[in-house]
Amino acid sequence: MSYFDAASSAPxxxxxxxxxxxxxxxxxxxxxxxxxxxxxxxxxxxxxxEAAAEAVGCRPDELVFTTSGTRALYDGVAxxxxxxxxxxxxxxxxxxxxxxxxxxxxxxxxAGGTVTEVGVDRGGAVDVPAYAAAxxxxxxxxxxxxxxxxxxxxxPVAEVxxxxxxxxxxxxxxxxxxxxxxxxxxxxxxLAASAHKWGxxxxxGFLVVRKGVRxxxxxxxxxxxxGRAAGFENIPAIVAAAAALRAVRAEAAAEEVRLRELTExxxxxxxxxxxxxQVVGDPVRRLPHLVTFSCLxxxxxxxxHELDLAGFSVSSGSSCTSSTLTPSHVLKAxxxxxxxxxxxxxPLGTADADVERFLEVLPDAVARVRAKLxxxxxxAAADGAxxxxxxxxxxxxxxxxxxxxxKALPRVRVGGTVTVLADDEVAAVDIPAWCWTQGQEYxxxxxxxxxxxxxxxxxx
Amino acid sequence: MSYFDAASSAPxxxxxxxxxxxxxxxxxxxxxxxxxxxxxxxxxxxxxxEAAAEAVGCRPDELVFTTSGTRALYDGVAxxxxxxxxxxxxxxxxxxxxxxxxxxxxxxxxAGGTVTEVGVDRGGAVDVPAYAAAxxxxxxxxxxxxxxxxxxxxxPVAEVxxxxxxxxxxxxxxxxxxxxxxxxxxxxxxLAASAHKWGxxxxxGFLVVRKGVRxxxxxxxxxxxxGRAAGFENIPAIVAAAAALRAVRAEAAAEEVRLRELTExxxxxxxxxxxxxQVVGDPVRRLPHLVTFSCLxxxxxxxxHELDLAGFSVSSGSSCTSSTLTPSHVLKAxxxxxxxxxxxxxPLGTADADVERFLEVLPDAVARVRAKLxxxxxxAAADGAxxxxxxxxxxxxxxxxxxxxxKALPRVRVGGTVTVLADDEVAAVDIPAWCWTQGQEYxxxxxxxxxxxxxxxxxx
Numbered sequence: 001m002s003y004f005d006a007a008s009s010a011p012x013x014x015x016x017x018x019x020x021x022x023x024x025x026x027x028x029x030x031x032x033x034x035x036x037x038x039x040x041x042x043x044x045x046x047x048x049x050e051a052a053a054e055a056v057g058c059r060p061d062e063l064v065f066t067t068s069g070t071r072a073l074y075d076g077v078a079x080x081x082x083x084x085x086x087x088x089x090x091x092x093x094x095x096x097x098x099x100x101x102x103x104x105x106x107x108x109x110x111a112g113g114t115v116t117e118v119g120v121d122r123g124g125a126v127d128v129p130a131y132a133a134a135x136x137x138x139x140x141x142x143x144x145x146x147x148x149x150x151x152x153x154x155x156p157v158a159e160v161x162x163x164x165x166x167x168x169x170x171x172x173x174x175x176x177x178x179x180x181x182x183x184x185x186x187x188x189x190x191l192a193a194s195a196h197k198w199g200x201x202x203x204x205g206f207l208v209v210r211k212g213v214r215x216x217x218x219x220x221x222x223x224x225x226x227g228r229a230a231g232f233e234n235i236p237a238i239v240a241a242a243a244a245l246r247a248v249r250a251e252a253a254a255e256e257v258r259l260r261e262l263t264e265x266x267x268x269x270x271x272x273x274x275x276x277x278q279v280v281g282d283p284v285r286r287l288p289h290l291v292t293f294s295c296l297x298x299x300x301x302x303x304x305h306e307l308d309l310a311g312f313s314v315s316s317g318s319s320c321t322s323s324t325l326t327p328s329h330v331l332k333a334x335x336x337x338x339x340x341x342x343x344x345x346x347p348l349g350t351a352d353a354d355v356e357r358f359l360e361v362l363p364d365a366v367a368r369v370r371a372k373l374x375x376x377x378x379x380a381a382a383d384g385a386x387x388x389x390x391x392x393x394x395x396x397x398x399x400x401x402x403x404x405x406x407k408a409l410p411r412v413r414v415g416g417t418v419t420v421l422a423d424d425e426v427a428a429v430d431i432p433a434w435c436w437t438q439g440q441e442y443x444x445x446x447x448x449x450x451x452x453x454x455x456x457x458x459x460x
Numbered sequence: 461m462s463y464f465d466a467a468s469s470a471p472x473x474x475x476x477x478x479x480x481x482x483x484x485x486x487x488x489x490x491x492x493x494x495x496x497x498x499x500x501x502x503x504x505x506x507x508x509x510e511a512a513a514e515a516v517g518c519r520p521d522e523l524v525f526t527t528s529g530t531r532a533l534y535d536g537v538a539x540x541x542x543x544x545x546x547x548x549x550x551x552x553x554x555x556x557x558x559x560x561x562x563x564x565x566x567x568x569x570x571a572g573g574t575v576t577e578v579g580v581d582r583g584g585a586v587d588v589p590a591y592a593a594a595x596x597x598x599x600x601x602x603x604x605x606x607x608x609x610x611x612x613x614x615x616p617v618a619e620v621x622x623x624x625x626x627x628x629x630x631x632x633x634x635x636x637x638x639x640x641x642x643x644x645x646x647x648x649x650x651l652a653a654s655a656h657k658w659g660x661x662x663x664x665g666f667l668v669v670r671k672g673v674r675x676x677x678x679x680x681x682x683x684x685x686x687g688r689a690a691g692f693e694n695i696p697a698i699v700a701a702a703a704a705l706r707a708v709r710a711e712a713a714a715e716e717v718r719l720r721e722l723t724e725x726x727x728x729x730x731x732x733x734x735x736x737x738q739v740v741g742d743p744v745r746r747l748p749h750l751v752t753f754s755c756l757x758x759x760x761x762x763x764x765h766e767l768d769l770a771g772f773s774v775s776s777g778s779s780c781t782s783s784t785l786t787p788s789h790v791l792k793a794x795x796x797x798x799x800x801x802x803x804x805x806x807p808l809g810t811a812d813a814d815v816e817r818f819l820e821v822l823p824d825a826v827a828r829v830r831a832k833l834x835x836x837x838x839x840a841a842a843d844g845a846x847x848x849x850x851x852x853x854x855x856x857x858x859x860x861x862x863x864x865x866x867k868a869l870p871r872v873r874v875g876g877t878v879t880v881l882a883d884d885e886v887a888a889v890d891i892p893a894w895c896w897t898q899g900q901e902y903x904x905x906x907x908x909x910x911x912x913x914x915x916x917x918x919x920x
Contacts, residue, residue, distance in 0.1 A: 001497075003497055005490075005493065005497075009489055009490050010488075011488055012484050024472050024477065024480075028469060028472055028656070028662070029465075029469055030468040033468060033773070033775060034761065035764065035772075067527030067528065067531065067694075068691030068692055069691070071691050104680045106680065107679055196488070201694070201696065201697075202488070202694035202697070203527065203663040205691075220534050220560065220563035222530065222559060230528075230534065231528030232530065232654070234527075236662065237661075237694075304495065305494070312495075313495035313498070
């Protein structure tokens with residue numbers, strides 16, 4: 001088995017396991033107690049905070065341990081918004097943030113706040129001037145991830161932090177995906193991270209609030225962790241998280257080069273090995289261990305199942321694999337295909353041979369799914385004669401509407417149009433993205449009957 | 461070293477350690493993923509939920525895992541209040557709840573809700589008719605602990621649950637201190653608990669919401685744990701928590717008898733071994749492993765330090781040991797002495813010999829602290845002649861004002877009064893409690909100058 005989904009959760013680092021073992025013996029007591037076991041627990045907690053702060057690049061008293069990265073984001077966003085209530089109630093986020101930030105933004109809106117979502121380019125990055133333009137006099141907080149969790153694109157955090165600083169707005173950076181590789185550059189104000197992304201245990205997040213940043217913890221609070229993270233401190237896991245981060249950082253420089261070469265190989269070879277594939281995300285400004293591509297005419301769930309049978313664990317931003325049946329908001333914001341989406345994120349130490357084997361099994365896995373779905377052959381377009389053709393894909397789910405479109409288009413002449421009737425909302429993302437990928441013209445969409453009519457003009 | 465503070469945090473149970481080890485290997489992946497590692501994690505999570513639900517006495521789909529007992533209480537209270545918003549915004553709690561409940565109540569008041577705190581008797585228990593009388597037409601939620609964390613008194617949960625049911629008000633039970641000993645009886649609606657109290661690891665709480673109870677999670681939410689506990693599931697710790705609860709329950713019947721005998725021994729012998737001691741908490745309806753007493757003319761921090769030197773780790777509800785410098789709200793609500801307070805809570809397996817050694821070292825430890833503080837000799841009262849005496853204890857902290865009172869009282873005649881001037885707020889609790897303990901009359905208090913004048917009439 002090859003586990004290629006480190007961006008979801010990395011296996012426990014051996015150093016984390018050692019740290020956890022030791023701290024289970026030494027760090028189970030209440031660190032606020034004055035007796036021996038309590039003082040010992042306090043020493044471990046203080047040492048872990050020193051180590052974590054050094055890795056982040058902040059003061060120890062600026063960093064608290066939360067119970068997850070999600071909790072760090074929830075509480076970081078809520079506390080920073082409340083601390084700046086006098087400035088206003090406007091929040092700026094990028095459209096491709098982790099769902100924990102977007103859920104926080106939605107909660108802020110429900111509570112009467114306003115939110116601006118800054119869009120991204122097709123590579124998944126925000127544009128610095130566009131981000132800066134979203135900052136207003138009443139902006140209380142801005143949020144930007146250091147790197148995207150689905151496509152690996154690094155965001156221009158230092159530049160956005162400078163723009164925020166100039167506007168007097170604190171910037172909260174979600175560093176969950178990048179902290180293993182190094183500190184976050186730039187003059188940010190708050191930072192959140194999640195230990196199980198770098199081989200630490202589950203149950204530990206970091207929340208950093210720079211000195212001087214106005215911050216007012218929300219909801220009920222207790223005295224633990226400077227009043228910023230309630231509940232009994234999970235010291236064994238905290239010790240393991242800090243130890244893992246230090247260990248991973250020690251390996252980062254060498255592994256960054258090696259894993260970047262492996263992901264580069266996937267980026268280059270998958271489009272050659274598999275027809276009708278789109279590699280997504282910035283090819284250069286990206287995380288070293290992560291690569292994402294979308295396979296036309298494939299549903300993500302079937303492809304993941306085929307790859308699982310072949311011994312590979314990967315994830316997908318396709319709607320078909322999510323419990324909510326909506327496509328990835330990241331791929332949607334980028335305007336790229338969500339169908340047949342595969343994210344490969346390599347854990348530290350991934351062997352060259354495992355990547356080679358992945359490249360070996362992928363073409364057949366895709367071909368099997370396509371055959372089952374009756375996908376169009378990836379041949380030169382036939383020479384159609386029709387002016388117009390309407391295809392009924394009502395009731396059919398991703399990727400069928402696109403498959404029907406791809407089959408129909410060769411039957412019309414160049415300049416002719418195909419209208420696809422569909423009621424799967426994913427079609428609204430995938431049909432325009434398919435057109436862009438294939439060099440066809442997406443004319444537009446309008447409601448018709450129980451669904452939507454998507455019109456595409458043949459250009460090639 | 462003898463660790464006698466299980467009520468703060470119990471050392472990790474051997475079964476929890478085994479469960480944690482195994483699940484670190486098998487349960488680190490994201491349980492929402494479809495690949496092998498994810499399915500394996502899901503199986504572990506499901507099995508842990510079944511085991512936990514069986515121990516609680518609820519359906520598995522009624523129980524979610526939170527990141528701490530505190531989080532279970534915060535989110536349980538907030539979700540239940542919001543779910544019953546239409547009924548009203550009134551919350552009932554007992555005055556001796558865990559601070560997490562009282563902090564939640566304070567947050568609810570800040571947000572415009574109303575709160576009734578139901579008082580307790582000198583044993584620490586609520587009165588069922590008094591609790592029932594606090595329920596109103598606009599009461600959205602009632603909270604009651606199963607047993608008190610500072611004095612061990614069991615609350616009449618089943619009776620209060622029946623009263624709540626009759627009034628149509630859901631009852632949330634904080635079962636943190638008692639769940640190790642058995643399920644909570646009665647027709648309660650919500651329940652919260654904390655794994656590190658029963659030898660599970662830190663980082664796991666239970667939140668149970670019975671089917672049919674209106675519940676609306678607050679703040680940003682994600683899809684994990686039925687939308688009731690956000691953030692990546694900490695499966696290794698969850699597995700360990702459920703395994704520890706089952707293991708502890710298997711030992712509970714035998715250990716309950718044994719530990720009850722040990723704590724009974726402390727209850728009976730400490731007042732005989734140490735002069736001027738008050739054992740607090742209900743002598744019968746109580747947790748088996750917990751006993752609390754207060755030593756007059758002693759400050760808690762010094763006594764804990766002496767006991768720590770002698771090899772005993774205990775905790776204290778005295779103001780002197782807390783970071784906030786206010787005395788325990790529990791002891792205050794009970795109207796009992798808070799000075800020189802010692803809580804002994806025995807972990808499973810505590811040896812008889814360790815308790816005997818504790819009883820050996822305690823009298824000297826108390827005597828040393830009293831000698832340092834210049835406490836009055838515990839002799840028969842002298843025959844004073846004065847009608848009135850005023851003692852200036854301004855600027856002096858607990859337990860000095862009470863020590864000054866105890867020294868002054870023998871100097872007035874029976875029927876005469878002593879006035880103590882003090883500005884330590886703890887005196888407002890401890891001077892009346894001392895009078896009650898000593899059979900003297902507490903006349904009253906009034907502001908004077910920079911402090912308060914407490915008047916006591918000699919009765920004996």
